[in-house]
Amino acid sequence: MTDTNTENPETPIEPEVLVEKKKRKKSSKLLVAVIIILFIILFFVLGFGYYFYKNNVGTNTVYQEQIETLTDKLDSQTARLNSQLQQTKSSNDNVKTQIEQLNIQLQDSQNKSKLYNDDIQSLRRAVAETNIRHPSDWILAEVEYLINLSGRKLWLEHDLNATIALLSTADQRIVEMGDPSLNPLRRALLEDINMLEALPSRDVDGIILSLSSLERRIDTLMIAGLTMSEAAETDTKEVSTDISDWETNLDRSWDSFIESFIVISHRDKPVEALLSPEQAWYLSENLRNHLSKAEFAVYREQQEIYDIALQGALKLVSVYYDMGDKSTQQFYNAIQKLSKETISIDYPDQFKSAPLLSHILKQRISKSFTIESAE
Numbered sequence: 001m002t003d004t005n006t007e008n009p010e011t012p013i014e015p016e017v018l019v020e021k022k023k024r025k026k027s028s029k030l031l032v033a034v035i036i037i038l039f040i041i042l043f044f045v046l047g048f049g050y051y052f053y054k055n056n057v058g059t060n061t062v063y064q065e066q067i068e069t070l071t072d073k074l075d076s077q078t079a080r081l082n083s084q085l086q087q088t089k090s091s092n093d094n095v096k097t098q099i100e101q102l103n104i105q106l107q108d109s110q111n112k113s114k115l116y117n118d119d120i121q122s123l124r125r126a127v128a129e130t131n132i133r134h135p136s137d138w139i140l141a142e143v144e145y146l147i148n149l150s151g152r153k154l155w156l157e158h159d160l161n162a163t164i165a166l167l168s169t170a171d172q173r174i175v176e177m178g179d180p181s182l183n184p185l186r187r188a189l190l191e192d193i194n195m196l197e198a199l200p201s202r203d204v205d206g207i208i209l210s211l212s213s214l215e216r217r218i219d220t221l222m223i224a225g226l227t228m229s230e231a232a233e234t235d236t237k238e239v240s241t242d243i244s245d246w247e248t249n250l251d252r253s254w255d256s257f258i259e260s261f262i263v264i265s266h267r268d269k270p271v272e273a274l275l276s277p278e279q280a281w282y283l284s285e286n287l288r289n290h291l292s293k294a295e296f297a298v299y300r301e302q303q304e305i306y307d308i309a310l311q312g313a314l315k316l317v318s319v320y321y322d323m324g325d326k327s328t329q330q331f332y333n334a335i336q337k338l339s340k341e342t343i344s345i346d347y348p349d350q351f352k353s354a355p356l357l358s359h360i361l362k363q364r365i366s367k368s369f370t371i372e373s374a375e
Helices: 002-007 014-130 137-155 160-177 180-197 204-216 243-259 277-300 303-320 326-338 353-374
Strands: none
Touching (some): 277 303
16 A cells, blocks of 8 residues: 555646646636627627717707707798888888878868968958948048057057047047947047046156256356365463563463464364365266156156156255355256156056947948848
């Protein structure tokens, strides 16, 4: 037994090596199989990925093209709608402008129609006036003219006498007609005349001539000069010749010496200063300005301005001119007399006879027109 084991020392080791070799072969085969399987899987994964990528890219491209197509269609439709909207707006503006023009034309037509109607009425009235059947009615037109003229004389020229004369002439023309139906008109005319005669009369020409005469006399007035009141007399003491009065003579000499330096004069009245030639000229012009202002106030019937101007003239004369002079005193009295004059008169706003006469004329013309239409 011992010899057998010694001669074949590798016999028991051989099966283990074979087993290990077999294991190695199996492991290498398994590894190769795993690698092959991995390659196959990787190949399938790459193929599937490539296929999926190609399909997705194609699909996205189609979708993108569809989106771009829809966007282009939407843009074109939006542009078309905007164009239609602008055209509609322009059409509305044109329609609105046409409506405004039609309204203006309609207004013009209405105004022209109104003017035509007024012209027709005027023509009808003119025809009726020319066909008045009573010749005496023409006198009423003359009476209307006289009343209108008297109104202009009163309110524009303030000529009261001429106004009364014109209304009296109109009354005489009504008397000549001998129409009893015109008695209310004549009564209104007489009331107007009596109202005007009751107004205070004013002599405009006389006042203006008086003021102009006073203006020419201004340069002849005597301006108050420097008047010195007499100083109070002081007692003068003479030096006596008696030697025993030497003390008294000394005091008097001393007082006389002192008074030669300072002289005090006592006066009971204030001393008025003299005016220079330039100041005297300004004084005369100022007085003349007051009188001229009063003249303008007479023409315009502005009583307040007239009174203020004459009061200013009276103040200048009393303060700066010699009131002891007879001419100055007469000048002052003349201004004072003029200051009492009334130059403003409250005239009536309307004659009572004017609306009554207008009503009578309308009645007669309407009656005449009615008769002409009936015929």
